[in-house]
Amino acid sequence: MHDLRAGPYLCLVPRTMLAQQLVNGVLLGATYALFALGFTLTFGVLRVVNLTYGFYFTAGAFLALWLTRHLGAPIWVALPVASVGAGLIAVVIDFLLLTRLRRKNAPELASLMVTIGGVLALYAGMTAWVGPDVQRLPPGLISAEAYDIAGLRITQAQILILVATAVLVAALLFLLRGTRLGLALRAMAERPDAAGLMGINTGRAAALVSFLSGLLAGAGGVLIGLNFNAIQPFMGESMMLRGFVVIIVGGLGDIRGALIAGLLLGVLEVLTAGYLASSLKEAVAFMILVAVLWTRPQGLFGTSTVRRA
Amino acid sequence: MLRRTLLATLLIATPVLAQTSAVMAQPIPVGSVEILSGPAAAYGIAIKSGMELALDEVNAKGVLGGRKIALIVEDSAGQKDQGLNAARKLIGRDKVIAIIGPTLSTEMFAIGPVVNERKIPIIGTSTTATGVTAIGDYVFRTSLPESDVLPVTLKAAMARGVKTIALMYANDEAFAKSGFEVMKATADKVGLKIVAIETFGSKDSDFSAQLTKIKALKPDAIGLSALVEPTAGVLLQARQLGFGKETQFIGGNGANSPKLGEIAGPAADGLIVGSPWFIAKKDQVNADFVAAFRARFNKDPDQFAAQSYDALKILAAAIDRAGAADSEKVRDALLKTDYSGVMGAFQFTPGRDPASTSGVVVLTMQGGKFVVLE
Numbered sequence: 001m002h003d004l005r006a007g008p009y010l011c012l013v014p015r016t017m018l019a020q021q022l023v024n025g026v027l028l029g030a031t032y033a034l035f036a037l038g039f040t041l042t043f044g045v046l047r048v049v050n051l052t053y054g055f056y057f058t059a060g061a062f063l064a065l066w067l068t069r070h071l072g073a074p075i076w077v078a079l080p081v082a083s084v085g086a087g088l089i090a091v092v093i094d095f096l097l098l099t100r101l102r103r104k105n106a107p108e109l110a111s112l113m114v115t116i117g118g119v120l121a122l123y124a125g126m127t128a129w130v131g132p133d134v135q136r137l138p139p140g141l142i143s144a145e146a147y148d149i150a151g152l153r154i155t156q157a158q159i160l161i162l163v164a165t166a167v168l169v170a171a172l173l174f175l176l177r178g179t180r181l182g183l184a185l186r187a188m189a190e191r192p193d194a195a196g197l198m199g200i201n202t203g204r205a206a207a208l209v210s211f212l213s214g215l216l217a218g219a220g221g222v223l224i225g226l227n228f229n230a231i232q233p234f235m236g237e238s239m240m241l242r243g244f245v246v247i248i249v250g251g252l253g254d255i256r257g258a259l260i261a262g263l264l265l266g267v268l269e270v271l272t273a274g275y276l277a278s279s280l281k282e283a284v285a286f287m288i289l290v291a292v293l294w295t296r297p298q299g300l301f302g303t304s305t306v307r308r309a
Numbered sequence: 310m311l312r313r314t315l316l317a318t319l320l321i322a323t324p325v326l327a328q329t330s331a332v333m334a335q336p337i338p339v340g341s342v343e344i345l346s347g348p349a350a351a352y353g354i355a356i357k358s359g360m361e362l363a364l365d366e367v368n369a370k371g372v373l374g375g376r377k378i379a380l381i382v383e384d385s386a387g388q389k390d391q392g393l394n395a396a397r398k399l400i401g402r403d404k405v406i407a408i409i410g411p412t413l414s415t416e417m418f419a420i421g422p423v424v425n426e427r428k429i430p431i432i433g434t435s436t437t438a439t440g441v442t443a444i445g446d447y448v449f450r451t452s453l454p455e456s457d458v459l460p461v462t463l464k465a466a467m468a469r470g471v472k473t474i475a476l477m478y479a480n481d482e483a484f485a486k487s488g489f490e491v492m493k494a495t496a497d498k499v500g501l502k503i504v505a506i507e508t509f510g511s512k513d514s515d516f517s518a519q520l521t522k523i524k525a526l527k528p529d530a531i532g533l534s535a536l537v538e539p540t541a542g543v544l545l546q547a548r549q550l551g552f553g554k555e556t557q558f559i560g561g562n563g564a565n566s567p568k569l570g571e572i573a574g575p576a577a578d579g580l581i582v583g584s585p586w587f588i589a590k591k592d593q594v595n596a597d598f599v600a601a602f603r604a605r606f607n608k609d610p611d612q613f614a615a616q617s618y619d620a621l622k623i624l625a626a627a628i629d630r631a632g633a634a635d636s637e638k639v640r641d642a643l644l645k646t647d648y649s650g651v652m653g654a655f656q657f658t659p660g661r662d663p664a665s666t667s668g669v670v671v672l673t674m675q676g677g678k679f680v681v682l683e
Contacts, residue, residue: 017521017522017525020521021517021518021522024515024518024521025518027517124346127346127347132346132347132348132350132351132354133351133568133571134537134538134541134568134571135571135572136571136572136574139574139575144548144549146549146551153549153550155549158549224514228514228515228542228545228546229541229542229545229572229573229574230514230538230541230572232348234347238512238514269515269518270515270517270518271518272518273519273522274518274519274521274522277508278508278509278518278519279480279508281509281518282510
C-alpha cells in the first residue's frame with residue numbers, strides 16, 4: 001500500500017485538488033466514452049437506436065463474473081472471453097428483434113419501440129435469473145491499490161479503462177477507415193439499399209455490426225464493473241442515459257465524437273461537482289445535451305449532410 | 310351461487326355449526342406492497358420473506374379462533390404509480406383489511422394518503438423518513454425513524470474522538486434525504502462541526518469529485534445517507550482516493566445491511582452504523598427467528614426481514630384483539646400493541662411510531678461483517 005497518511009494530505013493544496021479533479025473527470029469521461037462506442041456504431045451503420053445495447057453491457061459484466069468466480073479465470077482471459085460472449089449474444093438478440101424490421105424498411109421509431117420492449121424483458125428476465133442483488137468480481141482479480149503519482153491517485157482498473165478505451169477507439173477507426181470491411185460498413189451507413197445492390201451482404205454486415213457493438217458493450221461492462229465493483233442486472237440501464245448524451249453530443253455514429261464528448265461530459269460533471277455544487281452535476285450534463293441539440297442538432301462534431309460511421 | 314344457496318340452507322338448519330364453518334372457510338385478506346422487481350428489489354424480497362415466515366407461524370394457530378390470514382403481496386417495482394395502483398387493487402378487489410408496506414418512504418408518501426383516506430391501516434416496516442406517520446391516523450410504522458437511531462450512532466463516533474464531519478447523501482431519494490436532514494440536525498445538536506455537504510444520485514457509480522473535495526477539507530468523519538449500493542460505491546472510491554483509517558465513516562440506515570460488506574469488501578471496514586436489530590442478538594426469540602429464516606430461505610435474514618417479521622405478527626395480534634376482521638377495530642387494536650419480538654419490546658406512540666429506542670445497537674464493519682462496536 002502506498003502511504004496514505006503522510007503524502008496526500010500535505011500535497012492536497014488546491015492546485016493538486018484541481019489536478020486530481022481533472023484526473024477524476026478524464027477517468028469518468030473514459031468510462032462514458034467506452035460505454036458509448038458500440039452504441040454510436042450501431043446507430044451510425046444500422047440506423048437503429050438500439051436500446052438493448054445496455055443489456056449487452058450487463059451481459060458482459062455477468063459473463064466475466066461467472067468466468068472469474070466459477071472458473072477462476074484471470075482478468076486478461078475473462079475480459080476478451082466475456083466481450084466476445086456479449087458480442088455473440090448481441091448478434092442473436094439483434095437478429096431476433098430487428099431483422100424483420102430491417103427487411104420491411106421500418107422507420108427508426110419502430111426499432112426504438114421494439115428494443116425498448118426487448119430490453120425491459122431482458123432486464124426483467126436477467127433479474128429473475130440472477131437476482132437483483134449487487135455482486136462484485138472476486139477481490140484480488142485486479143489490485144485495488146492506487147498508484148500515487150505526485151499526490152494524484154489512480155488505480156489499475158482505471159488505467160485499464162483508459163488503455164482499453166484508447167485501443168478500442170483506434171481499432172474501430174482503423175476498421176472503418178482502413179479496411180475493405182469498413183468501406184462496406186460505411187457504404188451501408190450511407191445507402192443500405194445501394195450497398196446491397198453493389199454486392200454487399202447487408203444481412204451479414206448487420207450481424208457483424210451487432211457483434212462489434214455487443215463486444216464493445218461487453219468490454220465496457222467488464223471494465224466499468226471492475227472499476228466501480230458493482231455488478232447487477234440494471235447496471236446497463238443507468239449508463240444508457242449518459243450514453244445518449246455522449247452519442248448525441250458527439251454526433252450520432254461518430255466514433256471520435258463519442259470519445260471527445262465522453263471525456264468532455266466526464267470532466268464537466270466532475271468540475272461542476274467539485275467547484276460548483278454536486279447537486280448540479282446532472283443538470284450540467286443534460287443542459288449540454290439541450291444546448292447542443294439547439295445549436296448543432298447533428299452533434300458537436302457531426303456534419304449535417306454526411307452520416308459518419 | 311350453488312355454494313351460497315347451500316350455505317343458506319345450512320345456516321337455517323344448523324346455525325351455530327354453519328356460522329363457524331363459513332367463517333373458518335374465509336381467510337382474512339391482508340395486503341402488502343413491496344419492491345419485488347427492479348434495482349431495489351433486494352429490500353422488498355427480504356421484507357416479503359420475513360412476512361412469509363411470520364405468516365406460517367401465525368396461520369399454524371390462526372387468528373380470531375382459527376381463521377387464517379391470506380397475505381397478498383403486490384410489486385411496486387419501486388415506482389410510485391405502480392405502488393399506488395397495487396394499493397388500490399388490494400383495497401378495491403381483494404378487500405384487504407390492512408396493508409403492510411410499502412418499501413420506501415418515497416412510496417409511502419404517495420400511497421399512504423390514499424390508503425389513509427379509505428380508513429385502512431397501513432404499516433410501514435422499512436419507512437424511516439421523517440413525516441411518514443404524519444400522513445394520517447391510519448399510517449403506522451414499526452421501523453425506528455432515523456431521528457431515533459442516529460443520535461446513538463453519532464455519540465458513539467464522538468466518543469471515538471470525532472469532532473468534524475462531512476455529510477454525503479443521495480438527493481433523489483426521500484429516505485436518504487430525510488436521513489441526511491436528521492444527520493445534520495443531530496450533528497448540530499451534539500456539537501459536531503459540519504465542514505461540507507455533498508450530494509449524489511442514488512444510481513451514480515462515480516463519487517470521485519465529491520470525495521476529492523471532501524478530502525481537501527480533512528474532516529474526522531464522513532456521514533453517508535443513502536441505500537446500501539451507493540454507500541458501498543462511495544466507500545470503494547474513497548479508498549481508491551486514499552481515505553484511510555483516520556477518517557471515520559458513519560452510515561445511515563441504508564448502510565445497515567450485510568450487503569455492504571459483500572459489495573464493498575475491506576473498503577467498508579471501520580464504518581459504524583446504528584441498528585434497531587442485529588442478527589447476533591442473543592435472546593431466544595431472535596435466535597429462533599434467525600434459525601427458522603436460514604432453514605427456510607437458505608440465507609441470513611437482514612434488518613428488513615426482521616422488521617417485517619415482527620410487523621406481520623404485530624398486525625396478526627391486533628386482528629386477534631380487535632375481535633373482528635374490521636379495519637377500524639384493527640386500527641384501534643394496533644394502538645394498544647404491547648409485543649415482544651425479534652426487535653425487542655414494541656409499543657406504538659400515540660403518533661403511531663415505535664415507542665422505544667432501547668434496542669438500538671451500534672455496529673461496525675470488520676472483515677466485511679458487522680460486529681457490535683466495543
